[in-house]
Amino acid sequence: MPLTALKPVADLRDRLREATLSAHRQLDGLLAGGLADVATYHAYLRGMHRFISDAEAVLDEPPLRSLWLSADLVALELPPLPPCGRLQRATGAEERLGWRYVIAGSSMGARLLRRDAQRLGFTAQRGARFLDRHAIDGEWPAVLQQLAEAALPPAREALLVEGAHDAFAAAEAGLRRALLLDDVP
Secondary structure, eight states: OOOOOOOOOOSHHHHHHHHTHHHHHHHHHTTTTOSOSHHHHHHHHHHHHHHHHHHHHHTTOOOSHHHHHHHHHHHTTOOOOOOOSOOOOOOSHHHHHHHHHHHHHHHHHHHHHHHHHHHTTOBTTBBOHHHHHHHTOSHHHHHHHHHHHOOOOHHHHHHHHHHHHHHHHHHHHHHHHHTTSSOOO
């Protein structure tokens, strides 16, 4: 059987998706069963709070999503996870876009997880403010537009991929700690 060449990946979004596919699958695998029970939902909130708080610091952005998550933690009387190590601020536009790609893209998963949270009895008024607001967050189209308009040489594209990998790693670390798969200091 002759080998055929892989179809070239046409645009930046496709190349970024392909470059981060393994990291994305690894993160998604941590919640492969969705939010099956209250304990998993609590862990999800704590892990996302850690990730989003770190991401807002990396991007030097004012808190928004972390405030939604903080409100959920307070409503459910859950302690936040402490920071783990120090993350460097993203200084380049490409690295920042990589982080935003992961954060904004997570709004797609938030739509599915919101249904799970509702099934468990959580609402925007009681412990699911983040999922409710993030699921309708309009940042994803803006990120896709930025990717569509970007014409990056390979070295700068590598920075974009690095930023996305860093964001996936931070999200995975927060969720693993919250699910007690890793030690929590």
